[in-house]
């Protein structure tokens with residue numbers, strides 16, 4: 281019967297990691313109604329993390345990162361078509377091909393896209409790339425195969441740094457330009473930013489911090505770039521790694537609290553409307569969602585993490601078919617990994633939610649360590665560099681709000697147990713957008729309306 | 735068959751790289767790289783690797799949405 285939680289029509293918009301895992305979970309929880317996935321990309325769901333790693337290293341073709349299914353999913357897939365609007369009264373999703381799909385419950389999982397280079401003429405030069413989709417990765421990998429003389433990477437967040445690492449591993453000359461004081465500093469703070477600077481330089485990256493790229497030069501083809509300090513370089517490839525933009529424009533008229541920071545939802549993944557009233561039939565999950573987290577004072581978090589997309593999709597799906605007190609909160613501790621310049625970097629918690637940091641195990645000198653972050657005397661995050669096995673221990677400290685600084689690890693003697701300021705810069709100071717953003721407490725969209733492009 | 739590894743869980747102990755070296759390789763000391771789309775003759779090895787992973791980080795399955803192509 282319609283209205284029964286395990287029956288009716290569910291539509292998922294966004295057929296990538298979060299959309300897929302939600303679809304599987306819905307069926308696993310006994311949802312027996314009709315299920316439709318709408319996805320703008322023509323490909324079935326694929327995995328993005330390999331795009332800046334295996335694919336750019338030339339080890340895996342870009343079109344070969346398809347995700348495995350965890351179970352059979354009986355669903356209608358409408359791929360290659362964009363959702364252009366949501367009618368909350370008629371409960372319809374409008375599609376770019378003029379059709380529409382009706383729903384009883386809706387999951388918004390439209391993720392993010394690459395922030396484009398702000399100058400459209402320069403962005404259109406042959407040789408200028410962004411990296412978000414498998415098509416992007418395929419085009420970039422092909423160009424790297426052709427052996428460019430120099431690659432310019434604009435923005436030294438995780439994606440930019442991984443791209444630079446892959447280029448160096450291929451023996452290509454690389455310049456990295458970052459407006460902030462160091463690579464990764466926006467996500468990991470000053471101490472590990474300094475380590476990242478050292479590593480990039482040791483691997484032969486021409487790293488330029490504290491500068492912006494003021495112009496990309498070329499006539500049809502990219503030939504070089506100018507910097508704010510008056511210098512210029514020759515480059516035949518530029519990768520714009522300025523962070524991500526949330527795909528919420530299609531919701532502009534929906535009355536939902538949807539804006540540049542994402543779709544605001546509650547701990548149960550239910551979307552808020554623009555007045556801050558929670559809806560009961562529209563849910564959000566993955567990179568597009570902005571949700572409150574009790575470990576971080578219920579501030580609304582926007583995460584661009586693989587693990588969050590999976591965990592939040594599962595909670596959303598559970599709650600879509602389990603009303604009332606059977607609903608579950610999404611409380612997973614944020615976590616991500618990155619691999620670059622031979623190092624495995626893993627994080628739990630929110631390193632930017634900190635005032636101090638201490639190297640609790642290992643040493644910066646050996647680039648093998650665990651950095652633990654604290655905020656007002658409690659542990660809020662930990663980052664390991666080639667020391668992943670210890671992270672679980674620190675995750676428990678975060679979950680239990682253990683006192684900071686933590687007791688010394690038994691395993692080995694750290695360099696120094698004196699906490700130092702975590703030196704997390706204002707995100708406005710960076711070239712790239714943050715992959716973790718603490719966005720305050722207000723669920724409504726007054727502060728986050730979509731601004732027309734300048 | 736396709737494979738994905740939850741690298742948040744992975745501890746980099748390399749059991750999988752030992753059991754299915756054509757699919758899983760260590761890159762540096764601790765980072766795992768893998769081939770998401772696996773050749774048929776690797777199925778059995780990959781299943782064994784998934785079963786042996788001490789943290790159950792490896793998901794093996796048919797390519798998702800492949801019916802949708």
Ligand SMILES: Cc1cc2nc3c(=O)[nH]c(=O)nc-3n(C[C@H](O)[C@H](O)[C@H](O)COP(=O)(O)OP(=O)(O)OC[C@H]3O[C@@H](n4cnc5c(N)ncnc54)[C@H](O)[C@@H]3O)c2cc1C
Nearest residue numbers: 294296297298320328329363390391392566567585586616
């Ligand atoms: C190069 C790269 C490397 C990464 N590496 C890591 C890593 O090492 N570790 C980590 O934790 N995370 C990493 N990530 C992040 C991770 O991939 C994302 O967190 C994850 O993909 C989020 O999944 P999602 O389903 O929420 O969103 P997405 O994967 O962004 O999917 C959203 C989907 O919705 C579709 N869509 C958008 N708008 C519409 C519309 N209006 N109608 C229909 N469909 C629409 C899009 O086309 C897309 O297919 C990486 C990302 C990239 C790009």
Ligand code: SF4
Nearest residue numbers: 744745747748750787
């Ligand atoms: S066996 Fe599991 S934990 Fe070990 S490297 Fe492979 S995926 Fe990681």
